[in-house]
Amino acid sequence: MPELPEVQTIIDGVTTELMGKEIRSLDCFHPGTVIRDPELPEEVFPAEFISSRRRGKYIILNFSGDLSVIVHLRMTGKLVADSSQEGPVNHERACFMLSGSSKLRFIDIRTFGKIILCKTKNLGKFMPDLGMEPLADEFDARYLEKILKNRKAPIKTLMLDQKLIAGLGNIYVNEILYRSKLNPTVPGGEIPLSKLKILAKETKEVLREAISKNGTSISDFRNVDNKTGEFQKFLRVYQKETCPKGHPVSRIKQAQRSTYFCPVCQK
DNA sequence: CAATGATCCTGTCCGC
């Protein structure tokens, strides 16, 4: 389940792959995966790659001819560069055919992922309203205070709301709250400014650390558990039995999602 | 507007 750091890592890889190339065509193997802006002309390819960027968990690719491609991986989506000539592999939902006879396969077991083709000038219509980027300089205690004011929902749930903060998912929110020593069930509006300062700081720190490790939570969440090395060491409460201090970790459900936290460390 | 809940989907794992 790619979150901000994983999406950033994927964008870096995709950008390298697309640099200096053009899309020749797009094959679709699963109805509903590719969404097309009705204002686009019949033929949009070939289209030359210009630039890429990330917004929350969205990948935004810009091409010549006023074409943009928005990719959202949701939980199980992957973009895999592959120059082999073999046809669709298992769970392949779409495939970009690139110049230089290479391919960019969109593989997505659970089919929640989406590829949107739209006019660049229509990007706003196809992107949802998203909150501030957590790595922006302006993301600080004051911003948190503003978005959490008078909110009664638990802080855990609010931090997952993309309209408030763009890019956080379940794993990182659990980890951020643990490091901030904040109980996930506390109503967002009741957190004092002093704690919001810590929350803002830890949010950035966790994300930066994850990005520097190339978003090691990539791959199926099942594997997160088995993963040895960097990411396994990175996780302190998510899917853990005990926290680093040896206290038993509690697991509860909030808004249909698992929350892992340490009742001793997180007050 | 805010909060909550159902829904989509498939592979994996667990208990019987």
Place this chain on the structure above:
DNA sequence: TGCGGACAGGATCATT
């Protein structure tokens, strides 16, 4: 060995 059910969760839509 096989099978049913729980579970994983991002975003969207519906309901209160």
